[in-house]
Amino acid sequence: MKILISSHAFAPSVGGIETVTKLLAYEFVRLGHRVAVLTQTPATDAETFSYPVIRQPSVIELHRALAGCDIFWQNNLSLRTLWPVTLRRRPVVITHQGSYCRKPAGLDLHQRVKHAAVNHYPSIAVSKAVAKCFHTESVIIPNPYQSEIFHLPPNDADRQQDLIFVGRLVSEKGIDLLLQSLEKLKARQLAPCLTIVGSGPERPLLEQLTARLRLDRQVAFAGPLQGQALAKTLQRHKILVVPSRYDEPFGVVALEGIACGCMVVGSSGGGLPEAIGPCGLTFPNGDVDALTRELARLLLQGDEWQRLRVNASSHLANFEAETIAQKYLSLFRTLL
Numbered sequence: 001m002k003i004l005i006s007s008h009a010f011a012p013s014v015g016g017i018e019t020v021t022k023l024l025a026y027e028f029v030r031l032g033h034r035v036a037v038l039t040q041t042p043a044t045d046a047e048t049f050s051y052p053v054i055r056q057p058s059v060i061e062l063h064r065a066l067a068g069c070d071i072f073w074q075n076n077l078s079l080r081t082l083w084p085v086t087l088r089r090r091p092v093v094i095t096h097q098g099s100y101c102r103k104p105a106g107l108d109l110h111q112r113v114k115h116a117a118v119n120h121y122p123s124i125a126v127s128k129a130v131a132k133c134f135h136t137e138s139v140i141i142p143n144p145y146q147s148e149i150f151h152l153p154p155n156d157a158d159r160q161q162d163l164i165f166v167g168r169l170v171s172e173k174g175i176d177l178l179l180q181s182l183e184k185l186k187a188r189q190l191a192p193c194l195t196i197v198g199s200g201p202e203r204p205l206l207e208q209l210t211a212r213l214r215l216d217r218q219v220a221f222a223g224p225l226q227g228q229a230l231a232k233t234l235q236r237h238k239i240l241v242v243p244s245r246y247d248e249p250f251g252v253v254a255l256e257g258i259a260c261g262c263m264v265v266g267s268s269g270g271g272l273p274e275a276i277g278p279c280g281l282t283f284p285n286g287d288v289d290a291l292t293r294e295l296a297r298l299l300l301q302g303d304e305w306q307r308l309r310v311n312a313s314s315h316l317a318n319f320e321a322e323t324i325a326q327k328y329l330s331l332f333r334t335l336l
Helices: 016-030 059-067 079-086 109-118 175-188 203-212 227-235 252-259 272-279 288-300 302-309 312-319 321-335
Strands: 002-006 034-039 053-055 071-075 092-096 123-125 138-140 161-166 194-197 219-223 237-242 263-267 280-283
Touching (some): 002 016, 016 034, 016 071, 034 059, 071 079, 071 321, 092 109, 092 321, 161 175, 161 227, 175 203, 175 288, 194 227, 227 252, 237 252, 237 288, 252 263, 252 272, 263 272, 263 288, 272 280, 280 288, 288 302, 312 321
Parallel strands (some): 002 034, 071 092, 092 123, 123 138, 161 237
16 A cells, blocks of 8 residues: 655654654554655654655645555645645545644634535544544544553662653643642642653743742753653653643653553543543643642552553553554555
C-alpha cells in the first residue's frame, strides 16, 4: 500500500502530532508499506528518514504526491494539503487530534470550513471525547506511545523523587494550579518535591509564583527533555501530574508516565482519563482542592501505588505502536 501522510508539523519540530506521525510512519514501513510525508516544517540536516519527507510542498509537488499514493492520511486536518483531492480523487482518512474540535463561534470561517470538510471524509478520533465534537461518526483509535523508550527501569529502588510535570509551560496546562496545591499540602504536613519538565512563555511567571509561595526548596525547573533523557527522569519519580485547565484531547504523556512506573493524577475533562485508564486518579479541571486531596491520598497511602501499577501492562498493551498501526491499516484497506 502506498500511504501519503499529511502532518502539518513534523520532525525536527517536537510535539504530540509529530511523534505520532513519526511512530506510525515507521510502523507502516516496517510492515511493508510505502510511505511519504507532507509537512510545513522546514528542512533540517539533523535527521534522515527511510521514506520521502516533502517539506513545504508546492502545488505541483502536492499533485505528484497524491498521484502516487493509494490512500491519503491526514494526521489532523490540513486544508492546505486537502484541497487537491477535489481534483485527484484518492481515498482520504482524517485523524482528529483536537486542535479544531471546538464548535465554530461567530464568523470563524476557518473553523467552519474545517468542520464542513470533516463531514465529507472518513474520520478517526483519538478519544471518545474528541469524537463527540463532530456530527459525523468517527472510528476511535488512540495515539500510540514509544514503548522502546518509555518502560520500567532496571531497578525501581532509584525511584526516590515525588512529583513530576511534563509539558509546555503555558497557562492552559495548569502548572500554577499544581504549585498552589503544593502550598496547600503544607497544611497536611506534606512537602513533596516537584520537577517541572518543559519550556514555554510562562516560565518566568511560574518561577515568580514558586518564590511567592515559598516553594523554592521543593520545586526544580528542569527545562525541556526528550527521548531517553525524559524516560530516565520519569523513572526516578513516583507521581506524574497532568493538571490541565482545558480538556486534553488525549494524553500520550500519561502513557509515557505509566510505562515508566509512575502513578498519574490528571484532570478529568476531555480524553485524558482515557489515557490514564485504571492507572491513576482524576480530579475536576481547575479544582485545586480536589487535586490536593488526590495528591495527599497517594503520598500517604503507599499501597495505592502498587494497586494502580497492577493494571499498567494490560492498559498499555492497547497503545503499542504496532497495535495502533494495524488498526489504521485495517481501516485503510476497507477504503481501497
